[in-house]
Amino acid sequence: MKYKCLLCGIEFESDEANPVCPVCGATGDDLVPVTEEESK
Numbered sequence: 001m002k003y004k005c006l007l008c009g010i011e012f013e014s015d016e017a018n019p020v021c022p023v024c025g026a027t028g029d030d031l032v033p034v035t036e037e038e039s040k
């Protein structure tokens with residue numbers, strides 16, 4: 001699943017149940033799932 005970090009603004013892929021932002025280390029409510037799919 002893809003997540004967006006609300007603290008630093010990046011988006012990243014993670015399959016973890018409790019993902020952690022690779023940039024700032026945010027977890028939980030600071031991360032929101034990105035559900036919209038962009039057409040290729």
Ligand SMILES: [Zn+2]
Nearest residue numbers: 005008021024
């Ligand atoms: Zn972050």
